[in-house]
């Protein structure tokens with residue numbers, strides 16, 4: 001059945017008229033045009049993606065952040081200042097450096113900043129070249145591809161995501177980066193929180209101004225004045241019911257972990273150096289394509305042994321969570337020492353050589 005002209009389908013007005021008068025039609029047209037314009041102007045911008053996980057950004061600010069000049073901060077934005085994917089304290093970015101190296105850096109800016117990310121990079125000459133490349137070649141205007149943000153160190157707010165009633169942060173040197181947004185959030189929420197921030201000297205510590213703006217909540221403690229901190233110095237007043245967040249060198253995170261173990265204290269930690277090798281046994285690696293065979297000593301990782309022969313092999317976190325170092329095992333029995341790969345990936349022969357080892361005398365790898 002034909003519905004007839006549109007005006008006939010309009011309900012009649014109080015006077016039985018089905019057609020709108022001229023003034024209403026004009027107002028209707030103006031409202032429609034305005035709605036269309038507002039929709040176009042306020043449309044949520046599309047994030048500039050390179051593919052489904054990568055963003056093309058540019059460095060818009062670069063600052064020296066520590067007095068020893070070994071820490072720089074970079075601000076990253078989309079070239080057209082579009083909104084970036086949101087993140088929460090503890091998140092990090094994977095940075096694809098101009099050389100092709102992939103490195104991970106915690107986000108240390110403000111999650112409310114919708115158009116910019118801030119990261120901080122300490123120059124570590126012995127660290128495989130990534131931080132040195134950032135310091136020496138990345139400046140304002142440098143385009144960078146980033147992946148993420150991803151969060152492997154989430155902050156569970158006491159009273160919401162955590163049964164604890166207060167929170168204590170322990171940061172060592174550049175380990176302050178994931179802690180800054182956490183501390184800011186704790187401060188803003190009015191939580192009961194405290195922090196110990198340690199390092200070699202005040203000159204080596206980045207973000208001192210920001211940390212000292214928290215007043216008595218944050219204690220800055222340096223080795224040159226007070227010596228290496230022990231557990232009591234790192235965890236003052238920490239008792240059951242306090243959640244501890246720790247990020248820094250392996251020795252510091254190990255000290256904190258040992259001190260809170262079996263005390264009912266919630267511990268969240270992130271280290272920025274490889275975990276120690278526990279119960280390592282030597283084994284051999286055979287590279288399938290060349291037949292080359294070499295040994296992995298008990299005290300070294302398979303990744304390090306591979307890098308001796310293939311310095312260009314990709315890696316990033318060295319802690320078994322970024323997957324960059326993944327290789328395929330063609331023969332042998334892997335000893336998986338990460339919690340990142342799925343059962344299906346392990347069944348397919350995938351291995352993260354930065355932490356995992358071999359349960360057999362030899363692994364044959366497809367590099």
Ligand code: FES
Nearest residue numbers: 316318323325354
């Ligand atoms: S380097 Fe990140 S998982 Fe191995």
